[in-house]
Amino acid sequence: MNLEIFSLKGKVAIVTGAGRGIGKAIALGMADAGADLAIAARTTDQVETTAGEIRKKGCQAIAITADVRFKDQVEKMVADTVRHFGRIDILVNNAGGMFAVPTMEMSENQWNVTISENLTSVFFCSQAVGKIMMTQKSGAIVNIASIVGIVAQPLNAAYAASKAGVINLTKTMATDLAAYNIRVNGIAPGLIVTPGTEWLYEDPKGAISEIPLARGGTPEDIAGGVIYLASDASRYVTGETIVIDGGLITKTPMKQPSVSS
């Protein structure tokens, strides 16, 4: 088998939310696979740092300050990328955030912000980049969902609903865009240790103890899946969301029967 199908050499990618955490690891991993990149998030110095690290790897990178909740900022991000690189082959919709609030106490504004941050942003970016990919008659979109888009997470209804929405948006856009040779897939990460989630791992009896592979995931664990879905290695895969969670949602929470000898 020619492993060149995993290469992203000559491809141009946008990664949203690549200033830190999972998005940064995805962007650096895609650069290792040969891609040139547009790095987007709201915090300018963080996107510039990621872009600088990519250039040191010998790939081209531009840093774009954008809030993906707003359509005008998304359209400018896409226009800036096309002006610089002339095309867009890959979009990774990674930007997002969790705002856990008990459902019965959640305000209308908290609901709207969460949906806007995690779901509407994916629609805006995919629509704007999808139009460019349709003219190219090729492209790959990878959406970062979550296992809580598949299973319930108590006290986190808006986030869970937004990620479930991302998983179906992935399927529906995949069927809409297949005729243009554009694939749309997703990754559903489990518990990944990032600056935003470190507090979850302080208690050894806490979240980690439920994971069959007995550790929290790293951002790099997600990057490998994204490279697969963005590359020609996954050329016959579309509409799929791959779970990367160390086996967390595979395991039944039921008490195991004791083994008799």
Ligand SMILES: NC(=O)c1ccc[n+]([C@@H]2O[C@H](COP(=O)([O-])OP(=O)(O)OC[C@H]3O[C@@H](n4cnc5c(N)ncnc54)[C@H](OP(=O)(O)O)[C@@H]3O)[C@@H](O)[C@H]2O)c1
């Ligand atoms: N960590 C986990 O355990 C886990 C599990 C499942 C799914 N996920 C998903 O994975 C993605 C990344 O999570 P993470 O843990 O790496 O988060 P993180 O460390 O907080 O990083 C999030 C990135 O997204 C950017 N971002 C957030 N809102 C944005 C907006 N409105 N516009 C543009 N950029 C925005 C942030 O930069 P600025 O704040 O500067 O904009 C930052 O670069 C999210 O979609 C999250 O829901 C994470």
